[in-house]
Amino acid sequence: MxxxxxxxxxxxxxxxxxxxxxxxxxxxxxxxxxxxxxxxxxxxxxxxxxxxxxxxxxxxxxxxxxxxxxxxxxxxxxxxxxxxxxxxxxxxxxxxxxxxxxxxxxxxxxxxxxxxxxxxxxxxxxxxxxxxxxxxxxxxxxxxxxxxxxxxxxxxxxxxxxxxxxxxxxxxxxxxxxxxxxxxxxxxxxxxxxxxxxxxSCRIAEATKLTENIFRSVNIALVNELKVVYDKMGIDVWEVINAAATKPFGYMPFYPGPGLGGHCIPIDPFYLTWKAREVDQHTRFIELAGEINTAMPDYVVSKVSDALNAEKKSINGSRILLLGIAYKPNVDDARESPSYVLLEKLETRGAEVSFNDPHVPEIQPSREHPDLAGRKSVEITDDYDCILLATHHDEYKSFNFSKFKCPLIDTRNCITNTPSKYYKA
CATH class of the missing domain: 3.40.50.720 (NAD(P)-binding Rossmann-like Domain)
Known part of the structure; x- marks a missing residue:
């Protein structure tokens, strides 16, 4: 052809x-x-x-x-x-x-x-x-x-x-x-x-794609749950994952985050969940993973609240800078990005939220978040009550935050030059 x-x-x-x-x-x-x-x-x-x-x-x-x-x-x-x-x-x-x-x-x-x-x-x-x-x-x-x-x-x-x-x-x-x-x-x-x-068959090919992304969704949900559990125990989940990854067999590292994004992992598992009902099957494992991953933005917002409380401030009335709109690093793809959910949840609680993203200068229209379209990226400054990092772009990894006075909440464990008030979420 x-x-x-x-x-x-x-x-x-x-x-x-x-x-x-x-x-x-x-x-x-x-x-x-x-x-x-x-x-x-x-x-x-x-x-x-x-x-x-x-x-x-x-x-x-x-x-x-x-x-x-x-x-x-x-x-x-x-x-x-x-x-x-x-x-x-x-x-x-x-x-x-x-x-x-x-x-x-x-x-x-x-x-x-x-x-x-x-x-x-x-x-x-x-x-x-x-x-x-x-x-x-x-x-x-x-x-x-x-x-x-x-x-x-x-x-x-x-x-x-x-x-x-x-x-x-x-x-x-x-x-x-x-x-x-x-x-x-x-x-x-x-x-x-x-x-x-x-x-x-076509059906096997269709099921193959779903299986690949369900595998990722379930394992990301697992480390997201472990993140919350270990945090309560005073254990850094990132250190645990890095140590476990030294095992040369029987383990594959997955990393937690502020929620799921992209055109596949947040969506594809639910295609099988919906289809399974036709044959009277209930995909409890897949649905549980979805519930855990969907709840992660709430966990991150609670961490923002904790950081602001330490400053004797509340989310309501605070100026917050969100770092990253793209769902993954170093691209301009913002489909299903958890950053949209974080932005809306913070604003619902009364925050004034701006964003910076070197790859997404302006938020484009989307079916799920039409009200956010047209917002433009701003510069990174210390003139905020707190900074929340949602996407691990290379630009943020190399940025010098060491002299910033406001708290910084890092959901990706990617900041090298950290400020004195640095939190992982």
């Missing part, structure tokens, strides 16, 4: 587009955001950790073109869907982006190149590809999956900001609706990636 379309040009779709183009596969990138499409066509990136130097050459060479016109599906041999799969306010799966994409591409599956391949990469519950997406594609195209077009699921494994692994080097799991569908999927990704791992 030499011509493909990738739907959704965000943190997953854009790096994947670049990788295919670098393997001499022509990519039409489809997205509904015209501003982003125009920027990409001018050779510019709108995601901080993705360099324009990787985009400009593939645009100049004619290997990549972004578009809002879904009729261009006619021109390609394969379509890869990389759109969001969030939770709604009831923590139920929201497949609206996936299903809307299916409706948009279905009318063009029977035009141009025959036997097109459709691959879903968006994380979802087992059965989505076959039971939800397939009927929409068949109805909209008049074709039959496995016969007139091919269908597969291959979950994304993108980790924004990571440098030790890449789209090219991370093994790709994939399952097909039929064996021929799987063979087509393997052939496609083998053009651009170092290793693929075929599995017997």
């Amino acid at each position: 030499k011509n493909i379309a990738i739907v959704g040009l965000g943190y997953v779709g854009l790096p994947l587009s670049i990788r295919f183009c670098q393997s001499d596969v022509k990519v039409i990138g489809l997205d509904v955001n015209k501003t982003q499409v125009d920027k990409l066509n001018s050779g510019k990136s709108y995601i901080k950790h993705i360099s324009s130097d990787d985009i400009a050459p593939i645009v100049d060479q004619g290997l990549f073109e972004a578009s809002t016109d879904f009729s261009r599906i006619e021109e390609v041999e394969a379509i890869i869907i990389c759109v969001p799969t969030p939770l709604n306010k009831y923590r139920e799966p929201d497949l609206s982006y996936v299903l809307a994409t299916g409706r948009s591409i279905a009318p063009y599956l029977n035009k141009g190149t025959p036997n097109k391949l459709v691959v879903l990469e968006s994380t979802t519950y087992p059965g989505t590809t076959e039971d939800e997406l397939r009927p929409i594609l068949e109805e909209g195209s008049g074709l039959t999956a496995g016969k007139d077009f091919h269908l597969a699921f291959s979950p994304e494994r993108e980790d924004p900001g990571r440098t030790d692994h890449s789209v090219k080097t991370i093994p790709k799991v994939m399952g097909g609706y039929t064996q021929v569908c799987l063979d087509k999927c393997v052939a496609l990704y083998s053009k651009a990636l170092d290793a693929v791992h075929p599995v017997p």
Whole structure:
């Protein structure tokens, strides 16, 4: 396959587009955001950790073109869907982006190149590809999956900001609706990636992605719980984890934080929790992990309260500087960031909260926190009642806080040049 379309040009779709183009596969990138499409066509990136130097050459060479016109599906041999799969306010799966994409591409599956391949990469519950997406594609195209077009699921494994692994080097799991569908999927990704791992079905591939992120969620919940318990005992959990990590077998270090963030770990486990109810199963372990992780911002707020109380102040009326809006260090990705929750909880209790983030100069609109959109990053100064560090950006690790007089609460154990009033949370 030499011509493909990738739907959704965000943190997953854009790096994947670049990788295919670098393997001499022509990519039409489809997205509904015209501003982003125009920027990409001018050779510019709108995601901080993705360099324009990787985009400009593939645009100049004619290997990549972004578009809002879904009729261009006619021109390609394969379509890869990389759109969001969030939770709604009831923590139920929201497949609206996936299903809307299916409706948009279905009318063009029977035009141009025959036997097109459709691959879903968006994380979802087992059965989505076959039971939800397939009927929409068949109805909209008049074709039959496995016969007139091919269908597969291959979950994304993108980790924004990571440098030790890449789209090219991370093994790709994939399952097909039929064996021929799987063979087509393997052939496609083998053009651009170092290793693929075929599995017997779409459902197994879907379950694989959920298992990976449930593993992380449960283990993060464990160390978050240990943090609270050890704190009551006067034990530094960070010292415990570092010591345990010296064991060369049977242990893998996970680290506590102020809550979960990102597009995967806070969301994906609940896709399985919701689906499990259909088969009369209750995922108590997963739900308990979710409860622990969701409660961490309250624990952090209590630590802020303790630090202010030591200054004979309360949260109500205090000026607080929040360090970090991104959910992970050194990227501009703020999806599901616990910093939003911390900010809102502190303001609900009467604090005046400002934020600094060298990677997020302005808070962008989001479904969960629309009222925060438009707020801008401020400078780091000592002119606050306290400072709360939520994201361990490199800029904060090297910043000299040693002469600051206000208390600093560090939720990531990352500050080197600490002030005299330094607290871990």
